[in-house]
Amino acid sequence: MQYLPNIIFLLALLVGIGFFARNINKLRRNIKMGRPADLVHAPAERLQNMLKIAFGQSKMVVRPVAGIMHLIVYIGFIIINIEVLEIIIDGLFGTHRIFAPMGAFYDVLIASFEILALLVIVAVVVFWLRRNVIKLSRFKKPEMEGWPSKDGNLILYIELVLMILFLTMNAADYQLQQMGAEHYTQAGTFPVSQFLSSIMSGMSESTLILIERSAWWLHILGILAFLNYLYYSKHLHILLAFPNTYYGRVTPQGQFPNLDAVTKEVKLMMDPSADPFAAPAEDAEPPAKFGASDVMDLNRVQLLNAYTCTECGRCTNECPANQTGKKLSPRKIMMDTRDRMEEVGKILDTNNGTFVDDGKQLLNDYITAEELWACTSCNACVQACPVSIDPLSIIMDLRQYLVMEKSAAPSELNNMMGNIENNGAPWPFNQMDRLNWAKESK
Amino acid sequence: MSKELRVPTMAEAVAAGKKPEVLFWVGCAGSFDDRAKKITKAFVQILNQAEIDFAVLGTEESCTGDPAKRAGNEFLFQMQAVTNIEVLNGYGVKKIVTACPHCFNTLKNEYPGLGGDYEVVHHTQFLNDLLKEGRIALQGGKFKGKRITYHDPCYLGRANQVYEAPRELIEKLDIALVEMKNCKQRGMCCGAGGGQMFKEPEKGNKDVNIERTEQALETRPDIIAAACPFCNTMMTDGVKNKEKEGDVAVLDVAELIAQAADL
Numbered sequence: 029m030q031y032l033p034n035i036i037f038l039l040a041l042l043v044g045i046g047f048f049a050r051n052i053n054k055l056r057r058n059i060k061m062g063r064p065a066d067l068v069h070a071p072a073e074r075l076q077n078m079l080k081i082a083f084g085q086s087k088m089v090v091r092p093v094a095g096i097m098h099l100i101v102y103i104g105f106i107i108i109n110i111e112v113l114e115i116i117i118d119g120l121f122g123t124h125r126i127f128a129p130m131g132a133f134y135d136v137l138i139a140s141f142e143i144l145a146l147l148v149i150v151a152v153v154v155f156w157l158r159r160n161v162i163k164l165s166r167f168k169k170p171e172m173e174g175w176p177s178k179d180g181n182l183i184l185y186i187e188l189v190l191m192i193l194f195l196t197m198n199a200a201d202y203q204l205q206q207m208g209a210e211h212y213t214q215a216g217t218f219p220v221s222q223f224l225s226s227i228m229s230g231m232s233e234s235t236l237i238l239i240e241r242s243a244w245w246l247h248i249l250g251i252l253a254f255l256n257y258l259y260y261s262k263h264l265h266i267l268l269a270f271p272n273t274y275y276g277r278v279t280p281q282g283q284f285p286n287l288d289a290v291t292k293e294v295k296l297m298m299d300p301s302a303d304p305f306a307a308p309a310e311d312a313e314p315p316a317k318f319g320a321s322d323v324m325d326l327n328r329v330q331l332l333n334a335y336t337c338t339e340c341g342r343c344t345n346e347c348p349a350n351q352t353g354k355k356l357s358p359r360k361i362m363m364d365t366r367d368r369m370e371e372v373g374k375i376l377d378t379n380n381g382t383f384v385d386d387g388k389q390l391l392n393d394y395i396t397a398e399e400l401w402a403c404t405s406c407n408a409c410v411q412a413c414p415v416s417i418d419p420l421s422i423i424m425d426l427r428q429y430l431v432m433e434k435s436a437a438p439s440e441l442n443n444m445m446g447n448i449e450n451n452g453a454p455w456p457f458n459q460m461d462r463l464n465w466a467k468e469s470k
Numbered sequence: 471m472s473k474e475l476r477v478p479t480m481a482e483a484v485a486a487g488k489k490p491e492v493l494f495w496v497g498c499a500g501s502f503d504d505r506a507k508k509i510t511k512a513f514v515q516i517l518n519q520a521e522i523d524f525a526v527l528g529t530e531e532s533c534t535g536d537p538a539k540r541a542g543n544e545f546l547f548q549m550q551a552v553t554n555i556e557v558l559n560g561y562g563v564k565k566i567v568t569a570c571p572h573c574f575n576t577l578k579n580e581y582p583g584l585g586g587d588y589e590v591v592h593h594t595q596f597l598n599d600l601l602k603e604g605r606i607a608l609q610g611g612k613f614k615g616k617r618i619t620y621h622d623p624c625y626l627g628r629a630n631q632v633y634e635a636p637r638e639l640i641e642k643l644d645i646a647l648v649e650m651k652n653c654k655q656r657g658m659c660c661g662a663g664g665g666q667m668f669k670e671p672e673k674g675n676k677d678v679n680i681e682r683t684e685q686a687l688e689t690r691p692d693i694i695a696a697a698c699p700f701c702n703t704m705m706t707d708g709v710k711n712k713e714k715e716g717d718v719a720v721l722d723v724a725e726l727i728a729q730a731a732d733l
Contacts, residue, residue, distance in 0.1 A: 282629025283579035287544045291584065294548045319542065348659040348682075353675030402672040405540050405664030406624040411655055427542030441541045444668035448546060452532030453498040454668055462496070463528040465507040466477035466514075 037119035037248075044252030051259035055335060058373045061383075065327040066285065070278045077416065082273040087414040091342070094158075097151040101187070104148040105266065108194070111141050115248050125201075128215035138216035142198065145191045146220045152191075156184050166341030169350075171360040176339055179261050186254050193247040199224035200240035209233050265338035269415040272336040275329045276416025281407045284424060289316035319428025322389040323369045326425060333417040334366035343409035343419055349402040356402040358409035358419035364394035365422060391426050400426050401438055475514050479528040480561045490525040492596070493563045495577065497570035498533050499699035505706065506699035512728035513569050513593055519733055520606045524567075530557050534576040541665035548584065551576075555586035569593040569724060571626035571698045572663075578630065592626055594636040594697050594723050601642065610644025611730035616692040618645045618726075621682070621705060622657035623698035636697045636723050643730050648689040658682050660704035667700050683708025687718065694720045 080086045085102060089095035117126045128134055159167045159180060167180070199221035204212040218225065228236060258264050265272075296302050320326050343358035344350050350357050368390045375384055391397075403423045410418050430436045437445070444454045452459045483490050494517070499506040517524055535550030558566075566588050568574050578590035591599075600606045618640055626632045633654045640647050652658045661671070661678025671677055683705055686694045694709070696702045699722075706720045721729070 280575075280579050280630050282575040282625050284539060286548065286580060286583045290544045290548050293545070294552055297549075298552060318544065346656065346658075348661060348678045349672070349674070351658075352671075352678050352681050354672045356672075398672055401669070402674075403664050404624070404659045404661060404666050404678065406659035407628045408624075408656070408659065411628050424540075424542065428544055429542075431542035432545060437541060437543070438669050440669035441665055444665070445538050445541065445543050445546055448533045448535070448538055448550065452550075453502060454533060454537050455498065455502055457502045459532065460529050462501045462531055463477070463479070463526065465496075465501060465510055466475055466526075468507070 031122070034120060034122050040249060040252060041116065041119070044255060047256050048259075051256065054373065055259065055264075057376070058369050059328050059331045059335065061324050061369070061372060061376075062326050062328040062331040063324075065275070065329040067275065067329070068278050073278050074274045074276075077276055077278070078270055078274040081276070081414070081416060082269045085414075090412075090414075093154075094340075097154050100144070100147045100151045101155075104144040104151075107144055108141055108148075110137065111194070112248070112251060115244070119248060124211050125213060125215050128213055134215055135217040138198070139219050142195065142218060142220040145194050149188060149191050152184050152188050156181065159184075166345045169341065169344060169357055169359070171357055171363055172339070172341075176262065176363070179263075180339070182257075183261065183263050186250070186257070190247060190250050190254070193243045193250060195221045195224060197240055197243035197247060199228060200236045200243065203228045203231070204233065204236050204240060207233060207236075209237070262337065262339045265336050265415060268332065268336040272332055273416045275332060277410070277418060281410055284421075287318065287428070289318065317429070318432035319430070320422070320425035321391040321429045321433070323365060323372055324383070325429070326365070326390075326422060330418070330422055330425075331365070331369055333419075333422075334362050334369060336415055337362040337366065337417055338415075339363065340414070342412040342414065343417070346408040346412040348404055348406060348408065354399075354402040355396070356399045358423075360399070361395060361419045361422050362417060365390060368394050391429060395426060397430060397436065400430065403427075473518070475511060476518050477514055478525045479530075480525045480563075481528070481530065483525045484561060488523075489562070491523040492565045492567050493558070493561075494524045494526050495534075495566050495568035495570075495573055496526055496531060497568055497573045497699070499703075500569055501531070503699060503703070505703060509569055509699060509702065509722040509724055512722065512733075513724040515728045515733040516597065516606065516724060516731075519731070520600060522600070522605075527557065534573045534581075536572045536576040537665050537668060539576070539580070540663065547580075551581055551584050551586065555581060555584060558586060558588065563588055565589045565591070567591050567593055567596040569697075569699070569722070571623040571629075572700070575625040575629050592630075592632055592635070592697070594626075594639060595632060597724070597727065598635040598638055601639065606727075608639065608642040608727060609730055611732060613693070613726060613730050614644045616645050617648050617690060618643075618693045618695050619648050619650055619686050619689040619691040620653070620695045620697075621650070621660065621686060621701055622654060623696070623701045624657070624659050624663050626697055627657050628655060636695070639723055639727065640695055643726060645693075648691060650685050650689055652685060658685060660698075660701040662700035662704050667703075679704035679708040680711055683712060687712060687714065691718060693726070694718060695723055695726060696720060697723050 085095070085099055088098050114125065114127050118124055158164050167177070198218050201212060202218045202221060202225045205214050258267070317325060323331065337359065339359055341359050347356060347358050372383065375386055400423055403420070405420060407420060410420055447454050447456050451457060480493065496510055500510040532554055533550055534554065535547035538550065539547035566577055568577065571592060574590060574592045577588065597606065601608060620637060620640055622633065637647060658681070659678060660682050686705065694705050696705055702720055702722055709715050709718050709720055
């Protein structure tokens with residue numbers, strides 16, 4: 029029975045990590061329902077982008093308040109994970125503060141965890157105030173109603189509770205150390221929890237042990253639960269920001285990809301020796317679909333983008349269409365893409381991995397034509413995203429489907445395109461008059 | 471106009487056995503739109519003054535296909551591109567300058583993949599290079615001491631990271647360059663991109679160009695400088711909407727330079 033806690037810990041760890049692995053597999057499968065992305069080979073530049081943008085948080089600090097607060101939570105997340113490593117070893121082997129023999133270095137480590145934990149609490153409170161008291165407009169857009177807003181607050185509550193548990197655990201531990209309790213070796217400095225500790229000064233050893241053990245267990249179980257919450261929340265960015273910035277754009281933002289399927293057709297049309305009435309070869313692939321109407325038509329980087337989005341709304345905040353009251357919100361484009369991807373994922377789950385048409389698609393059932401046609405393609409959303417998400421590319425793919433597969437462009441745009449086709453300019457002017465300006469007076 | 475414009479075409483140049491240093495891609499707006507034609511002429515005046523060896527395609531030029539591509543018609547875009555590339559390659563064009571950021575972006579970034587590889591520069595880059603090489607000189611002239619704010623065209627700025635060339639030129643005009651709150655990477659669109667120029671906006675509570683014009687007017691400028699014929703139209707309409715056309719002029723960087731030099 030002596031090993032019961034170790035066994036329970038091992039089981040909790042296995043279940044926690046097992047479920048997480050299952051979710052990650054599902055995530056991979058869902059992303060793979062997209063087309064392979066045609067990526068420019070530039071590993072060095074991509075690595076540099078990841079280091080700068082994700083590790084270095086370079087685009088977060090464009091907005092200083094949110095940027096610095098986020099930096100604290102981010103550093104807290106990375107550094108405090110060293111403590112989690114110690115907790116896991118202690119839990120598995122029944123040791124207590126296994127890293128304590130590091131001596132002075134351990135003191136510094138624990139002290140820095142504590143200070144970071146306090147700073148994280150401050151940052152989380154600021155974030156909560158921004159969402160719920162100051163009510164920043166970008167957190168109150170229509171797409172944020174219901175679950176997305178709850179999700180955002182829930183994450184803050186979980187982080188707050190985890191930090192409080194961590195400090196409580198340390199406070200009780202420190203008190204026990206001072207009492208000379210068995211197992212509780214003198215180790216670490218506790219610049220923050222010493223104040224909590226003084227409240228506990230009158231408590232008996234058994235009460236303190238109960239507090240310390242409860243906080244310790246709840247803290248690690250909380251972390252495992254949080255890990256599994258990620259897949260169901262906007263919070264996946266803490267992991268996916270890294271691959272997403274790696275796979276982000278390395279070409280100029282103005283360069284939209286040229287569709288290969290179209291190039292083939294155009295070359296065929298321009299080729300005088302091609303037989304326009306030739307029957308397609310027996311083994312010819314079915315003609316490619318132009319543009320995208322559902323998530324399967326998007327590429328894998330676009331789908332990874334959707335999972336990475338943490339709904340911060342900087343894109344929507346910078347969008348000229350959204351700023352002037354149009355329905356378009358680049359954040360909603362990403363949220364819709366993810367929701368539809370999840371929906372298709374569930375269809376795959378219930379049909380042994382094959383997709384059964386559910387009569388719905390990303391276009392119209394999630395994203396409307398009105399939203400798509402409001403876009404000015406200005407790239408402000410792409411520029412604003414702190415983790416290299418490209419909502420514009422999805423907008424353009426959906427527009428391509430509307431125009432090339434459905435001939436469903438607004439009539440004024442059809443006029444414009446008719447003019448280009450007939451006289452080589454978007455307006456109804458004769459191409460032969462193109463140089464008239466040179467002869468006109470000033 | 472004091473002097474007649476000298477605008478040789480590529481066909482004339484080749485017939486005369488010459489190979490011009492640079493092709494001036496005029497673009498549809500620059501060829502047909504009354505306001506944009508003034509920008510075209512101003513740029514040609516500077517080129518003539520500096521005796522730059524250039525040519526235009528004239529009636530052989532056709533839309534780059536940019537508005538079709540942004541509207542989702544990849545097919546029409548590639549038809550235009552392939553046709554234009556045939557003409558450009560036929561003349562052995564190496565370097566292209568254009569006063570339209572949309573033509574600039576398309577020629578520079580989207581033509582190479584279809585067989586059209588050229589050195590493509592925006593006219594503000596070209597003029598800035600001429601200035602640095604000492605082939606043109608800039609002076610404040612009638613703009614001396616005026617307040618000018620510069621509106622970044624999306625397809626020049628964010629799309630292609632050209633922020634400094636137009637500003638360096640403007641600063642040479644002895645004027646006070648005042649930046650808007652949203653400039654450079656965070657510059658707001660004028661509302662014309664993505665095919666919006668050719669259609670009515672979607673339902674909203676304001677037009678994009680009005681919002682952007684308000685941002686520009688906040689700097690209390692005498693002049694709003696632009697570097698794109700479409701931005702120019704949108705900002706001009708915005709200034710008119712605010713009934714400020716008597717106080718605030720909207721001018722292209724090329725027009726500023728030509729007018730300052732009294733060309």
